[in-house]
Amino acid sequence: MSTHDFGFPMESLNWKAWAPVLDIAKATPDEIKVLEESHAKAKENPYYLLLVQEAEVLRQRSKLFNTIMYGPRGASRAERELAATAESRLNGCPYCASVHALRYVQMKGDPDLMQRMMADGVEVPMATRPRAIVDFSVKLAATPSAATAADVQLLRDQGMEDAEILDIILSVAMFANANRLMQTLGEAVRP
Amino acid sequence: MRDLVDELAGIAPGSRLDGLRALRPDVRSSLIGYEAAIFEGESGLTPAERHLVAQHVAELNAEAALAAHHQARAGDSPRLAVLRDYATLITQTPDQANPAAIQTLMAAGLAPRDVVMLGQLIAHLNMQARLLAGLRLLEAT
Structure with missing residues (x-):
């Protein structure tokens, strides 16, 4: 069995934990606060109810995640989502890939690329700029990283400043983290 | 404010990379907070086991400086093999993770919150390994 066997649907999925989660009725005020800081629907989401059992760790991680994915300036939010989705597709995290593919489409308004990447993988044909971002992201996502100076040069050739490239690096780093929580502590389920 | 990544990557104050990282001060401050919560928080996993x-x-990510930092703080554990096997599975083949792997951890005495701590760690x-690798590429070119 591999998490790839589930497929990569372009729709909102649910998630089921493989370890016991917090009973929200027994949550402390601090746990409630961390859940509220983490995600709008965290109190109903088994992923957050699992992670909040280490409340301070979740608090710090949520701050990190939100600043990397939603912070102002730098790489566009759509391109951060593109990097995150490509890595999630490669690593085989259907839940992560679906959430971030849908966010990319919301911001970019172009469902075609994401539909093809979800269905057939990160090698599907695409324009030069997304190609450079996806190639860099999946190479940096490898264990150990396989990204090279030539991959960075391809990003610069697209007019990307180093501050924007650092944002793509941060997005890939964050999803090396996110994939390894979401696809290893539970699994995606169809609603 | 400097984080462990600055230290391990040898990013000097005032350097070009320091300036780039300074554009995202919240990344540095929350990385410091995340690192501290994972390694200094109370847990059923001892600090020696976490390191x-x-x-x-x-080591699996070929990040020598990061490995050396933790080696200096690591200690022995009777459940070393169980923890290492799990870390290898999750690092190298996250798509092969499965509920039985978590049951193995719990059979070795990990409580649910210890499983969460191990996963976060x-x-x-x-x-950190991808951030270090990416910063090296920006530095080199």
Whole structure:
């Protein structure tokens, strides 16, 4: 069995934990606060109810995640989502890939690329700029990283400043983290 | 404010990379907070065990300085093999993770919150490894 066997649907999925989660009725005020800081629907989401059992760790991680994915300036939010989705597709995290593919489409308004990447993988044909971002992201996502100076040069050739490239690096780093929580502590389920 | 990544990557104050990282001060401050919560928080995993796992994940990612940082703080554990095997599975083949792997951890005495801590620790080290690798590429070119 591999998490790839589930497929990569372009729709909102649910998630089921493989370890016991917090009973929200027994949550402390601090746990409630961390859940509220983490995600709008965290109190109903088994992923957050699992992670909040280490409340301070979740608090710090949520701050990190939100600043990397939603912070102002730098790489566009759509391109951060593109990097995150490509890595999630490669690593085989259907839940992560679906959430971030849908966010990319919301911001970019172009469902075609994401539909093809979800269905057939990160090698599907695409324009030069997304190609450079996806190639860099999946190479940096490898264990150990396989990204090279030539991959960075391809990003610069697209007019990307180093501050924007650092944002793509941060997005890939964050999803090396996110994939390894979401696809290893539970699994995606169809609603 | 400098984080462990600055230290391990040799990013000097006032350098070009320091300036780039300074554009995202919240990344530095929350990385410092995340690192502290994982390695200094109370847990059923001893600090020595947490650093052992961290060293192993850094080695799997070929990040020598990161591995050395944790090796200096690691200690022995009677459940070393169980923890290392889990860290290898999650780092190298996250798509092969399965409920039985978590049951193995719980059979070795990990409570649910210890499973969460271990998962966060492995995820954090994998994140730092990509950040270090990416910064090296920006530095070199």
